[in-house]
Amino acid sequence: MFYLLNTTTMNIEEEIARQNREIENSLAKMTESFNAQMKRMMEATNPLKFQRAKKDETEDNEPEEIVKGQIKWDDIEDWNCTFVYEYERKGKAVSMRVDLINTDELFLALNDVPLSEEQEPRDYKKIDIELKDTLLKGCVDIDDVGVVIAKMIIKDNDEVVLMSIYNRNCYDEEYGVYSAQVELDKDLNYLIPKDEECDCTLTLTADMGRPVMWAIFVEICNPDKVKQFIEDEDTYELFEIVRHYDYEDCYLFNIWGDEDEERINYKLEDSKGLEIVSGDICIRENNVFDYGKEKNYIVDKNNHPKYVMVFTDLLIDFSATFKVPSWFIMQSCHFADANPSNVMYPMAFGDTISSISSTICCNGKRYHAVETEEHGRKKFMNCYLYEYNKKREFYKEIASLC
Numbered sequence: 001m002f003y004l005l006n007t008t009t010m011n012i013e014e015e016i017a018r019q020n021r022e023i024e025n026s027l028a029k030m031t032e033s034f035n036a037q038m039k040r041m042m043e044a045t046n047p048l049k050f051q052r053a054k055k056d057e058t059e060d061n062e063p064e065e066i067v068k069g070q071i072k073w074d075d076i077e078d079w080n081c082t083f084v085y086e087y088e089r090k091g092k093a094v095s096m097r098v099d100l101i102n103t104d105e106l107f108l109a110l111n112d113v114p115l116s117e118e119q120e121p122r123d124y125k126k127i128d129i130e131l132k133d134t135l136l137k138g139c140v141d142i143d144d145v146g147v148v149i150a151k152m153i154i155k156d157n158d159e160v161v162l163m164s165i166y167n168r169n170c171y172d173e174e175y176g177v178y179s180a181q182v183e184l185d186k187d188l189n190y191l192i193p194k195d196e197e198c199d200c201t202l203t204l205t206a207d208m209g210r211p212v213m214w215a216i217f218v219e220i221c222n223p224d225k226v227k228q229f230i231e232d233e234d235t236y237e238l239f240e241i242v243r244h245y246d247y248e249d250c251y252l253f254n255i256w257g258d259e260d261e262e263r264i265n266y267k268l269e270d271s272k273g274l275e276i277v278s279g280d281i282c283i284r285e286n287n288v289f290d291y292g293k294e295k296n297y298i299v300d301k302n303n304h305p306k307y308v309m310v311f312t313d314l315l316i317d318f319s320a321t322f323k324v325p326s327w328f329i330m331q332s333c334h335f336a337d338a339n340p341s342n343v344m345y346p347m348a349f350g351d352t353i354s355s356i357s358s359t360i361c362c363n364g365k366r367y368h369a370v371e372t373e374e375h376g377r378k379k380f381m382n383c384y385l386y387e388y389n390k391k392r393e394f395y396k397e398i399a400s401l402c
Contacts, residue, residue, distance in 0.1 A: 081165060081167070082166045146163050178287070190363055198325050205264060210262045212318035217341075219245065220245070226238070285352040323367070336355060
């Protein structure tokens with residue numbers, strides 16, 4: 001009995017000793033972990049190490065991919081861009097000229113020579129900044145690029161900066177101006193008042209030569225029947241197909257570079273309907289930017305039906321109205337890329353496709369049409385039938401009626 005009790009007592013003591021060793025080991029590990037955490041915290045709060053770590057992290061995570069629609073330096077390398085910034089420094093007027101120069105490399109240069117008929121920069125000071133596309137992250141038009149450059153070089157403006165962008169090789173009041181008198185605030189962002197009223201009406205009308213195109217896209221299930229209707233020139237049956245299928249339509253302004261024909265009229269009226277300014281302007285290919293699609297079409301980069309039928313017709317004196325502020329400057333107005341598909345190119349579509357009834361942009365702010373009006377159709381109906389080639393990722397025309 002005594003032997004059994006003694007043995008039991010020894011077992012209990014050994015168990016207590018074992019548990020104590022485990023507790024000591026756990027405490028040692030906890031202490032080591034705590035010390036390591038404290039060391040990391042001390043390093044993290046060291047200002048020099050924090051700044052260096054943050055810089056390294058920025059460099060490692062710098063985005064290399066350019067998002068769709070973002071403008072790149074290569075897109076404008078041949079535009080002969082000259083950026084002019086006018087502002088006050090300590091109460092004195094300052095005019096700063098910056099040229100985007102393309103020789104063996106693309107770079108920015110400061111130039112003291114004012115713009116004149118001999119606008120090519122001669123004596124200039126190269127700005128030592130590598131022009132990576134990542135600098136233009138979020139930029140979609142030429143004004144956005146001008147804002148990025150302003151933030152690179154302007155450090156001493158008192159208040160507002162006026163930015164104008166020119167083609168230095170085109171001494172013309174219209175074709176030589178990319179943007180005029182774009183207002184930037186003290187921090188060199190677009191100056192857009194929070195309480196701004198868009199109580200004026202801007203009307204754009206395509207009545208100077210190039211008509212607006214009305215385009216209809218229809219997904220087709222029975223291509224043989226459609227092909228037969230096209231061969232028979234049976235427009236009635238073709239329109240019946242449109243009536244019984246889901247379709248998407250859009251209003252397009254096709255551009256091939258004919259600057260005499262690709263013009264539109266504009267008129268800006270105040271809240272009482274009194275004219276502020278009117279005139280006409282060319283929609284140039286280099287004034288069309290990707291502001292994003294306003295709606296999803298049957299055919300886009302993510303959706304490729306096997307067979308698609310496209311109808312087009314031309315509209316007479318098509319117009320669109322926008323609500324804009326009174327300061328709206330038409331010479332600084334940019335137009336949207338309205339190409340409904342990047343994998344389908346009907347013959348009737350322009351090299352560049354815009355729209356006078358979708359997004360327009362001025363001074364960094366976008367405006368959308370509130371009303372459209374057409375005065376008839378020319379009934380120059382074209383019809384195209386396309387088949388998608390999955391391997392080539394392209395639509396091939398298999399029948400047409402023009």
